[in-house]
Amino acid sequence: AQTVTQSQPEMSVQEAETVTLSCTYDTSESNYYLFWYKQPPSRQMILVIRQEAYKQQNATENRFSVNFQKAAKSFSLKISDSQLGDTAMYFCAFMKHTNFGNEKLTFGTGTRLTIIP
Amino acid sequence: KAGVTQTPRYLIKTRGQQVTLSCSPISGHRSVSWYQQTPGQGLQFLFEYFSETQRNKGNFPGRFSGRQFSNSRSEMNVSTLELGDSALYLCASSLVDSLSPLHFGNGTRLTVT
Numbered sequence: 001a002q003t004v005t006q007s008q009p010e011m012s013v014q015e016a017e018t019v020t021l022s023c024t025y026d027t028s029e030s031n032y033y034l035f036w037y038k039q040p041p042s043r044q045m046i047l048v049i050r051q052e053a054y055k056q057q058n059a060t061e062n063r064f065s066v067n068f069q070k071a072a073k074s075f076s077l078k079i080s081d082s083q084l085g086d087t088a089m090y091f092c093a094f095m096k097h098t099n100f101g102n103e104k105l106t107f108g109t110g111t112r113l114t115i116i117p
Numbered sequence: 118k119a120g121v122t123q124t125p126r127y128l129i130k131t132r133g134q135q136v137t138l139s140c141s142p143i144s145g146h147r148s149v150s151w152y153q154q155t156p157g158q159g160l161q162f163l164f165e166y167f168s169e170t171q172r173n174k175g176n177f178p179g180r181f182s183g184r185q186f187s188n189s190r191s192e193m194n195v196s197t198l199e200l201g202d203s204a205l206y207l208c209a210s211s212l213v214d215s216l217s218p219l220h221f222g223n224g225t226r227l228t229v230t
Contacts, residue, residue: 035218042223043207043224050218104165105162105219108159
């Protein structure tokens with residue numbers, strides 16, 4: 001079974017600063033995907049960024065980037081030039097690769113991020 | 118393109134009753150997954166359907182069931198409701214393969230009194 005750990009329940013940062021959210025995971029799988037999802041007060045879970053485990057290059061999406069350390073089983077999210085709209089719960093998630101469609105997502109407990117004006 | 122639509126948004130039921138939640142996936146998406154979100158247990162996988170067949174199931178009692186229709190719309194049913202079933206129920210849809218990201222709806226907030 002997979003586990004995902006987010007050790008920072010809450011974080012806050014000034015607008016325009018950079019913040020890094022931590023995530024570690026444990027798995028015996030060699031082929032998998034890692035995700036960061038954002039859940040604002042509207043409740044909708046929004047995909048922020050995705051990393052395929054077989055790719056060595058860290059994924060980047062505009063102001064969002066990850067530091068994927070496969071050997072250390074670490075997957076942190078860096079948000080640059082943070083904006084007020086980034087205020088949300090952030091969840092790290094793991095999905096095993098399968099040839100038969102989507103396996104379940106295993107989520108961490110989340111980090112509540114507040115961007116201070 | 119419309120997103121994932123979940124109805125109703127809020128629901129209040131009493132213990133012992135049953136409830137049905139509905140999810141309409143994004144057009145063209147054939148996989149639908151359900152998740153339960155509670156403050157204590159976090160986000161937990163319930164089940165996943167593809168082409169009207171349940172492909173994966175989480176560790177929930179048999180009171181939790183679901184189905185998928187030929188148009189890919191899905192329903193989940195919870196029978197004999199317990200107080201602990203109070204939660205946000207999230208539905209997500211995706212294209213066929215595991216490279217496709219999950220797109221979530223806004224959820225149904227179920228309160229059991």
